[in-house]
Amino acid sequence: MSQQPLPDRPTPPILSMRDIAKVYGTDAGEVHALRGVSLDVDQGDYVAIMGPSGSGKSTLMHIIGCLDNPTSGHYELAGTDVSEMSEAELAEVRNQQIGFVFQQFNLLASMPAWRNVELPLCYAGVPKAERRERAMDALARVGLADRTGHRPGEMSGGQQQRVAVARALVTDPALILADEPTGNLDSHSTKDVLSLFAELHGSGRTMLLSNHERDVAMAARRIIRIRDGQIEEQLLEGALSR
Amino acid sequence: MNWGETARTALDAIRARRMRSALTMLGILIGIAAVMLTVGLGQGASAQVKAQISSLGSNLLIVSPGSSTTTGGIRGGRGSASTLTTRDATALADRTTAPDIAAVAPVSSSETSLVNGSTNWTTSVVGTTPSWLDVRARTLAEGRFFTQAELDSSSPVVVLGATTASELFTVGSSVGRSIIVNSSTFTVIGVLNTVGASTTSDEDDQAVMPETAYTSRVATGSAPGALGTIYLEATSQGTLSAAYQEADATLSALHGITATSTADFTINSQQSLLATVTSTSKTLTVLLGGIAAVSLLVGGIGVMNIMLVSVTERTSEIGLRRALGARRRRILAQFIVEAVMLTSIGGVLGVAIGTGLAGLIEILVHIPTAVPMWAVVLSMAAAGGVGLVFGIYPAYRASRLDPVEAMRRE
Numbered sequence: 038m039s040q041q042p043l044p045d046r047p048t049p050p051i052l053s054m055r056d057i058a059k060v061y062g063t064d065a066g067e068v069h070a071l072r073g074v075s076l077d078v079d080q081g082d083y084v085a086i087m088g089p090s091g092s093g094k095s096t097l098m099h100i101i102g103c104l105d106n107p108t109s110g111h112y113e114l115a116g117t118d119v120s121e122m123s124e125a126e127l128a129e130v131r132n133q134q135i136g137f138v139f140q141q142f143n144l145l146a147s148m149p150a151w152r153n154v155e156l157p158l159c160y161a162g163v164p165k166a167e168r169r170e171r172a173m174d175a176l177a178r179v180g181l182a183d184r185t186g187h188r189p190g191e192m193s194g195g196q197q198q199r200v201a202v203a204r205a206l207v208t209d210p211a212l213i214l215a216d217e218p219t220g221n222l223d224s225h226s227t228k229d230v231l232s233l234f235a236e237l238h239g240s241g242r243t244m245l246l247s248n249h250e251r252d253v254a255m256a257a258r259r260i261i262r263i264r265d266g267q268i269e270e271q272l273l274e275g276a277l278s279r
Numbered sequence: 280m281n282w283g284e285t286a287r288t289a290l291d292a293i294r295a296r297r298m299r300s301a302l303t304m305l306g307i308l309i310g311i312a313a314v315m316l317t318v319g320l321g322q323g324a325s326a327q328v329k330a331q332i333s334s335l336g337s338n339l340l341i342v343s344p345g346s347s348t349t350t351g352g353i354r355g356g357r358g359s360a361s362t363l364t365t366r367d368a369t370a371l372a373d374r375t376t377a378p379d380i381a382a383v384a385p386v387s388s389s390e391t392s393l394v395n396g397s398t399n400w401t402t403s404v405v406g407t408t409p410s411w412l413d414v415r416a417r418t419l420a421e422g423r424f425f426t427q428a429e430l431d432s433s434s435p436v437v438v439l440g441a442t443t444a445s446e447l448f449t450v451g452s453s454v455g456r457s458i459i460v461n462s463s464t465f466t467v468i469g470v471l472n473t474v475g476a477s478t479t480s481d482e483d484d485q486a487v488m489p490e491t492a493y494t495s496r497v498a499t500g501s502a503p504g505a506l507g508t509i510y511l512e513a514t515s516q517g518t519l520s521a522a523y524q525e526a527d528a529t530l531s532a533l534h535g536i537t538a539t540s541t542a543d544f545t546i547n548s549q550q551s552l553l554a555t556v557t558s559t560s561k562t563l564t565v566l567l568g569g570i571a572a573v574s575l576l577v578g579g580i581g582v583m584n585i586m587l588v589s590v591t592e593r594t595s596e597i598g599l600r601r602a603l604g605a606r607r608r609r610i611l612a613q614f615i616v617e618a619v620m621l622t623s624i625g626g627v628l629g630v631a632i633g634t635g636l637a638g639l640i641e642i643l644v645h646i647p648t649a650v651p652m653w654a655v656v657l658s659m660a661a662a663g664g665v666g667l668v669f670g671i672y673p674a675y676r677a678s679r680l681d682p683v684e685a686m687r688r689e
């Protein structure tokens with residue numbers, strides 16, 4: 038993997054979290070899913086978040102992805118404070134700043150690949166012709182220029198996840214957020230998708246993925262371990278490979 | 280919000296689940312088709328009756344003999360007395376006392392046998408005046424009607440209805456030929472154009488002759504000057520009620536009637552018959568509207584049910600759309616548009632099938648049908664409206680789904 042030089046400080050981090058806490062009220066009482074998480078991710082960084090189930094990893098991913106508001110704390114994404122935003126405002130931030138990749142791929146089965154990819158652009162109000170062109174470009178970018186008209190059912194798991202990555206790229210977001218992107222893939226497809234991630238990272242994309250497999254996390258430049266709603270440790274690249 | 284985009288998304292969703300979509304719209308389709316069919320049949324029947332009534336002459340007033348009243352106060356039914364006479368007809372024809380009555384046609388009739396050689400045919404033989412042709416809005420297919428001179432001279436001439444002519448003379452024209460009525464020989468001088476059956480009698484099966492010839496040669500036994508009915512023609516549609524008043528006043532004066540309750544005659548207009556038909560068809564329309572509302576309600580509940588199931592099934596799709604930047608409003612619009620589209624397609628198909636069936640019935644069973652434009656427009660609007668009303672709740676449920684659903688693992 039090619040090592041990218043860290044951007045010169047004082048470039049502000051693309052993602053900045055301070056003392057993020059999330060408390061759910063349940064019948065059994067309050068559940069503290071996150072207890073004060075602080076995290077900075079710089080432009081062009083590649084971060085893996087690891088943690089067992091119940092660690093608060095999913096909640097952290099939801100908040101990073103602007104799918105949910107934190108109970109307290111401060112969260113800035115691409116220079117904008119998103120911790121107090123309304124639902125409608127968050128929808129716009131998700132659309133503009135975040136490219137999602139999901140474990141289940143989450144492609145719409147009735148639509149060909151290119152229409153799945155153009156979906157975020159529909160919600161951004163991009164005109165039809167431009168949407169199609171950008172969707173085709175994004176599919177070419179992930180090596181699926183010859184599969185644009187295929188439906189998800191006609192593609193392998195690895196190819197489907199590539200379509201999902203193309204969908205994440207198409208809006209040119211500040212951050213690509215991948216939630217267990219290899220969880221549903223065999224080892225061959227896992228390698229395939231990870232090499233695509235490395236390539237995107239190499240071209241300057243900011244990547245953040247959640248994962249529970251050591252091998253996958255090792256592809257990242259930083260690994261953050263979550264346990265009991267807190268960051269347990271942060272490891273830089275090389276620390277694990279010893 | 281981009282409505283074209285939303286419509287496309289909704290259409291995709293409908294197409295992706297063809298079978299379910301078809302079954303969902305079936306309720307609306309059947310309801311609308313049934314309404315179209317019944318409205319078509321009802322309107323067809325009502326239009327036919329109206330056409331028959333106006334074929335009798337649109338400015339027509341009909342004076343019928345009323346009930347007789349005995350000295351003891353016992354009243355007979357309508358027509359129990361022959362109270363109308365030629366004197367009444369003459370008085371009504373007076374332009375100074377009744378300026379709004381254009382023409383008067385007194386009519387006496389009886390069922391009599393007409394004979395042509397070995398062929399005989401029993402029909403309604405009508406004795407009247409030359410104005411009968413105009414008053415009853417009839418025309419001649421061939422030959423001519425009798426004249427005032429022929430009336431004055433009691434000429435033995437007769438004009439036949441189309442059916443009567445074809446029954447008596449199976450080959451060739453009947454004009455100029457002779458028939459025997461009540462042992463008198465009459466010359467056929469004309470044949471009437473066909474108008475079809477009215478509610479009371481077959482207007483194409485009758486024999487019309489001068490009133491003088493009728494009383495002297497056919498109805499020899501009846502009281503001289505007694506009339507069955509007097510037909511009046513108002514000068515125009517607008518003067519119909521004035522003509523009615525004049526006729527009523529003239530006859531009341533002649534008959535010495537002071538109170539309407541003891542009147543020995545009745546005056547009917549086509550307008551009053553039309554009003555009866557119209558009010559009947561209004562009642563029918565209200566009834567059909569009720570049935571339509573119930574069937575659309577049931578169909579709508581079906582749509583809501585399926586949409587709720589659909590929303591539950593598509594949780595991850597909705598979550599994904601929300602994650603990718605769709606606002607709540609957009610999801611709300613997507614599902615409402617989908618419901619409206621489903622019911623509208625059902626409505627269009629229902630109108631097509633209902634109208635088609637009505638047309639088929641007209642061809643196969645020869646019952647006239649007429650599907651009015653207002654019913655088509657109203658049905659489609661109602662179908663769309665049902666989608667809107669019953670789509671709101673499922674769409675609201677969809678829009679409240681958490682975008683976090685996108686990340687949920689199965």
